[in-house]
Amino acid sequence: MNKNRRSFLKVAGLSVFALSSGATAFSSAAQAMVSPGTYEPAPKELKAKRWAMVIDTRTFRTADDYKAIIEACHAAHNVPDIRSKADGHEDQEIKWIWTDSYKHAFPDDLNEHLADRVKKRPFPLLCNHCTNPPCVRVCPTQATYQLPNGIVTMDYHRCIGCRFCMAGCPYGARSFNFVDPRGYLSDPVPNPEYPTRMIGVVEKCTFCVERLAKGLMPACVEASEGRILFGDLNDPESTVRKALAENYSIRRKPNLGTQPGVYYIV
Amino acid sequence: MVEKLLEGSKRYYMWLLFLVVVIAVCFIVYLFQLFEGLGVTGMNRDVSWGLYISQFTYLVGVAASAVMLVLPAYFHHYKKFKIMIIFGEFMAISAVVMCCLFIVVDLGQPQRMANVMLHPTPNSVMFYDMIVLIGYLTLNCIIGWVTLEAERHETQPPKWVLYLAYLSIIWAFSIHTVTAFLYAGIPGRHYWLTAIMAARFLSSAFCSGPAILLLLMLLLRRLTGFNPGKEAIHTLATIITYAMCLNVFFYLLEVFTAFYSNIPGHYDPLVFLFTGYHGVTSWVTPCMWLAVLCTIGCLSILIPPQTRSGKYMPYALGMLVLASWIDKGLGLLIGGFTPNMFESVTLYLPTVRELVVAVGVYAVGALVLSLLWKIALSVKFETGHSDGDLVK
Numbered sequence: 160m161n162k163n164r165r166s167f168l169k170v171a172g173l174s175v176f177a178l179s180s181g182a183t184a185f186s187s188a189a190q191a192m193v194s195p196g197t198y199e200p201a202p203k204e205l206k207a208k209r210w211a212m213v214i215d216t217r218t219f220r221t222a223d224d225y226k227a228i229i230e231a232c233h234a235a236h237n238v239p240d241i242r243s244k245a246d247g248h249e250d251q252e253i254k255w256i257w258t259d260s261y262k263h264a265f266p267d268d269l270n271e272h273l274a275d276r277v278k279k280r281p282f283p284l285l286c287n288h289c290t291n292p293p294c295v296r297v298c299p300t301q302a303t304y305q306l307p308n309g310i311v312t313m314d315y316h317r318c319i320g321c322r323f324c325m326a327g328c329p330y331g332a333r334s335f336n337f338v339d340p341r342g343y344l345s346d347p348v349p350n351p352e353y354p355t356r357m358i359g360v361v362e363k364c365t366f367c368v369e370r371l372a373k374g375l376m377p378a379c380v381e382a383s384e385g386r387i388l389f390g391d392l393n394d395p396e397s398t399v400r401k402a403l404a405e406n407y408s409i410r411r412k413p414n415l416g417t418q419p420g421v422y423y424i425v
Numbered sequence: 426m427v428e429k430l431l432e433g434s435k436r437y438y439m440w441l442l443f444l445v446v447v448i449a450v451c452f453i454v455y456l457f458q459l460f461e462g463l464g465v466t467g468m469n470r471d472v473s474w475g476l477y478i479s480q481f482t483y484l485v486g487v488a489a490s491a492v493m494l495v496l497p498a499y500f501h502h503y504k505k506f507k508i509m510i511i512f513g514e515f516m517a518i519s520a521v522v523m524c525c526l527f528i529v530v531d532l533g534q535p536q537r538m539a540n541v542m543l544h545p546t547p548n549s550v551m552f553y554d555m556i557v558l559i560g561y562l563t564l565n566c567i568i569g570w571v572t573l574e575a576e577r578h579e580t581q582p583p584k585w586v587l588y589l590a591y592l593s594i595i596w597a598f599s600i601h602t603v604t605a606f607l608y609a610g611i612p613g614r615h616y617w618l619t620a621i622m623a624a625r626f627l628s629s630a631f632c633s634g635p636a637i638l639l640l641l642m643l644l645l646r647r648l649t650g651f652n653p654g655k656e657a658i659h660t661l662a663t664i665i666t667y668a669m670c671l672n673v674f675f676y677l678l679e680v681f682t683a684f685y686s687n688i689p690g691h692y693d694p695l696v697f698l699f700t701g702y703h704g705v706t707s708w709v710t711p712c713m714w715l716a717v718l719c720t721i722g723c724l725s726i727l728i729p730p731q732t733r734s735g736k737y738m739p740y741a742l743g744m745l746v747l748a749s750w751i752d753k754g755l756g757l758l759i760g761g762f763t764p765n766m767f768e769s770v771t772l773y774l775p776t777v778r779e780l781v782v783a784v785g786v787y788a789v790g791a792l793v794l795s796l797l798w799k800i801a802l803s804v805k806f807e808t809g810h811s812d813g814d815l816v817k
Contacts, residue, residue: 250469250771263767269689293612299551300540319540320463320533323551325473329613331766335473335533338464358462359533415612 203374207391209290209309210366211420212377213399213408214283218386225258225281231382232256232285235367237355239343251337255364256285256379267412277425283387285379286311286332286364287411287419294324294333303361309392309420312365320359329412330419333363392420426574429803430796437799444792451785454778455530463533466779471771472762476783477531479758481524483633483750484790485604486626488520488561490634492597493664499590505657508805508813509642511576512653514569515797516638517597521562523790530782550606557600564593569797577804601626608761616694616760619682625675626753632668633749635661636742643739651802654813659734662742666727669745673720676752694760697770702763705770709759712751719748 200206219225232238232255241252258281261273265282292311294303302318305311325333339358341348348355353369356362366389367377375381380389390397399422402408408422458465468475491513497503498510529535546552568589575582605623612618639661642653683692696702698713726732726741765771775783805811 248464250471251464252470254470259767263769266768267690296548297550297611299546299549299555300537300544301546302540317537317540317544318534319537321528321531321551322473322533323549323607325470326614326761327611329766331471334470336462337466337468338462357534358464361533412613417612 201372205371205374207308208393209391211392211399213388213402213422213424215386215424216280216282217424225283227382228283228379229256231378234349235378236353237344237348237350239340241343243343248338253334253340256283258283265411282423285421287330287421288366289420290418291416293327293417297323297327299323310366310368312368313362315356315360315362318360322361324361329415333361335361426577426800429800433799440795444788447788448785451781451788454781455785458778458782465776467774467776469771471765472773474758475773476775476779477527479754480783481527482604483754484520484524485601486630487634487637488517488524489597489601489630491517492594493631493635495590496594505654505660505813508810509653509657511569511573511801512642512798513638514565515801516794517565518562518797519790519794521558522793523786524558526786526789530786550603550610553603554607557603561596561600564589564596568593573801573804576808579808601630613766614761615690619679621675621678628668628672628675629749629753632665632672633746635665636745640739640742649802651805652812652814657813662727662734662738666733669724693764697763698756698760702770707772708774709755713756716748716751719744723748
């Protein structure tokens with residue numbers, strides 16, 4: 160009996176050892192296949208300690224000025240125009256950058272006697288890439304996360320579509336794919352290099368993290384012809400810092416402590 | 426004890442069949458939602474949570490409310506509740522099952538649900554919500570089953586169950602506190618950003634949950650003759666009355682702070698809910714006033730001790746459940762999202778398909794409850810513990 164048990168333990172121990180070492184060998188081989196070069200920064204990547212955007216709202220004059228930046232962004236990221244079809248899903252639209260009035264963009268500023276040029280001007284709105292982003296705080300899967308350079312971005316493949324981030328965002332910057340976005344895109348899509356999304360995930364502006372990696376400025380900045388500045392907030396010599404030093408600027412809902420990274424020169 | 430499920434009247438089987446058919450039909454509608462996306466619901470970019478999450482919130486309260494029986498029975502050795510306790514615990518199980526299902530049907534990508542566990546995120550309240558709900562479900566399953574098994578064998582339940590029961594008391598408070606934290610920690614949602622949210626949640630849970638339980642117990646008495654006992658009914662009605670008074674008090678505290686401080690962000694949601702906002706009214710406004718009427722109605726029956734557990738009690742309980750459901754099942758979510766982040770109004774109206782899916786989840790809850798209560802009732806009748814008035 161005793162002998163039997165001992166031999167059983169021997170065999171069992173040996174087989175466990177063999178199996179586990181085999182498994183480790185296999186997994187380390189798998190790792191070796193995946194790991195080299197996976198996360199190396201692209202050679203041309205634009206770098207900053209804290210990316211920020213300054214929108215000089217004074218320089219936007221015609222409706223086309225706004226249209227250009229919105230179209231550039233939505234084409235670069237295959238953002239569907241849900242409103243293009245009157246199919247009852249208009250309220251379930253997707254938008255990364257859009258415009259709204261001063262009253263709606265800055266609802267805490269209840270000044271009835273604002274200068275007309277401010278009151279009537281549309282303001283470009285987008286994700287604020289907050290320093291303390293509530294969306295990142297509430298996300299249960301880290302599908303929304305913050306990069307060391309301040310950009311708040313998303314993993315569309317990890318998102319479970321719980322929409323906690325949409326409840327958490329005080330700027331209404333997030334959109335959920337209520338319907339299949341591919342049904343609202345042209346074929347081929349405007350930008351085949353950027354992935355389209357599937358139903359049931361949240362998306363938003365990513366400060367064009369994929370363009371920065373290639374050494375390009377964000378699409379809206381490029382299309383704005385100098386009306387939108389983009390640069391390193393931690394660098395006193397950057398264009399954004401200089402613009403902020405010379406002009407009066409405001410941010411959306413500053414009293415919530417989120418520290419938005421998008422500034423508006425009014 | 427599972428074999429008890431297989432012996433029942435024709436009426437019992439017809440009821441189960443009815444539920445299964447309802448579930449099947451609703452599940453087909455859910456499949457449409459799964460393939461077409463949440464676009465089939467009335468939710469939108471501004472009101473991004475709707476009926477599903479509000480029902481989840483309400484049902485967490487129902488689940489937590491079992492503690493209103495467990496606490497007096499285990500902590501204060503109030504024997505009159507002992508006969509009823511298993512029904513409260515089993516109702517909690519069915520409520521948690523519905524909570525989980527409401528979360529699942531609300532997800533855009535339910536196939537990826539496991540990501541919450543694969544990438545645990547301690548800074549998200551939803552992570553804790555998952556832990557407390559699973560924990561509470563497990564606790565109630567173990568405690569309920571073991572105590573019922575002991576009752577069936579006419580023995581005392583093992584001592585360790587008592588400690589689990591104590592744990593479940595704290596756990597019940599925690600599940601609803603954590604649910605309140607889902608809302609109360611979000612900057613920029615004025616209606617939710619209030620420290621009293623958890624207290625309000627608990628008070629509304631501790632009146633509405635026991636009220637539902639009591640209504641169902643009265644139905645059970647009529648259908649099967651199981652009698653929870655006159656004194657137990659009166660005591661539970663008293664607990665319900667106190668909790669409802671607290672619930673109303675907490676709500677009025679919110680109203681005071683909002684309007685006396687005169688801060689627009691604080692009073693806008695209340696103005697929207699009760700009168701409409703900048704000329705935009707929604708179907709929620711009449712519901713909110715109905716809730717006010719029901720609150721006055723139920724309290725005027727429940728507060729006087731003479732009428733509290735009298736013949737009008739079921740009506741009072743019905744009004745209470747309706748009022749608390751409108752407050753927490755409609756007003757809380759819709760008021761939180763309206764006015765939206767731009768201080769304008771996007772309206773929300775659940776679609777028929779959304780309602781059907783919600784009915785399906787309720788039907789699953791009813792099925793779980795029916796099966797569990799069938800087992801409990803069989804044991805009660807087998808052991809002769811079917812009349813609360815005979816308990817000394």
